[in-house]
Amino acid sequence: MALESIEPQKLKLYNYWRSSCSQRVRIALNLKGLDYEYKAVDLSKDEQFDPEYEKLNPVKYVPTLVDGEVIVADSFAIILYLEEKYPQHPLLPKDLKKKALNIQIASIVTSTIQPRQNLPVDIDFIEGRFDLDKKLLWAQHYLNKGFTALEKLIKDCAGKYATGDEIQMADVFLEPQIHAGISRFEIDMSKFPTLARLHEAYMKITEFQAAVPEIQQDAPTGS
Numbered sequence: 775m776a777l778e779s780i781e782p783q784k785l786k787l788y789n790y791w792r793s794s795c796s797q798r799v800r801i802a803l804n805l806k807g808l809d810y811e812y813k814a815v816d817l818s819k820d821e822q823f824d825p826e827y828e829k830l831n832p833v834k835y836v837p838t839l840v841d842g843e844v845i846v847a848d849s850f851a852i853i854l855y856l857e858e859k860y861p862q863h864p865l866l867p868k869d870l871k872k873k874a875l876n877i878q879i880a881s882i883v884t885s886t887i888q889p890r891q892n893l894p895v896d897i898d899f900i901e902g903r904f905d906l907d908k909k910l911l912w913a914q915h916y917l918n919k920g921f922t923a924l925e926k927l928i929k930d931c932a933g934k935y936a937t938g939d940e941i942q943m944a945d946v947f948l949e950p951q952i953h954a955g956i957s958r959f960e961i962d963m964s965k966f967p968t969l970a971r972l973h974e975a976y977m978k979i980t981e982f983q984a985a986v987p988e989i990q991q992d993a994p995t996g997s
């Protein structure tokens with residue numbers, strides 16, 4: 775039997791350097807020590823609408839993970855899949871209350887904040903339809919709303935990280951959103967001291983550093 779046929783296939787991550795949804799998955803893969811092939815989907819060139827890519831991700835968003843025969847589209851689904859298939863460095867605690875808190879934090883990021891700042895396509899869509907020229911204000915409104923809730927939720931339970939002294943799922947979802955808030959949406963993080971402190975803590979961790987948008991292979995130089 776040829777050697778390559780018994781070797782497990784390398785994971786493939788279809789993603790985009792600046793996408794916070796992609797950054798979450800890169801962090802989770804790094805924490806779990808999983809090597810992956812970086813497949814760039816250039817959102818600035820509308821490559822997410824390529825009919826070949828649509829076969830992988832019917833909603834035409836990044837990220838998408840391909841693990842052999844298994845295709846998982848949507849960052850939350852991908853991270854839950856990775857959690858079950860690759861149990862090393864668990865991201866969900868056994869304690870039910872803490873587990874629910876981690877999922878709640880992840881869900882606030884994915885449902886309250888990120889869809890409202892999905893640039894350029896969704897915000898440009900609204901701008902075109904409703905003559906809304908204040909797209910930065912729109913994104914900032916939802917970032918501030920979400921960050922206010924997150925700050926309240928975690929200020930009394932945070933340890934070194936969001937829900938204690940271990941890095942968990944909440945951290946994987948929080949950091950890309952905080953990074954986007956600072957680097958793209960001019961959010962004043964002095965209003966959110968716990969989130970600001972966590973951001974500094976994440977930036978000291980190799981697995982988080984390696985997922986930072988600006989250092990990805992498809993990031994424009996000087997970004």
Ligand SMILES: N[C@@H](CCC(=O)N[C@@H](CS)C(=O)NCC(=O)O)C(=O)O
Pocket residue numbers: 793794795796817822834835836837847848849850884889892893894895896
């Ligand atoms: N719920 C999805 C959202 C994915 C999403 O919004 N991806 C953005 C980048 S973070 C995207 O592909 N935008 C391109 C577009 O809107 O056409 C997930 O978590 O994967």
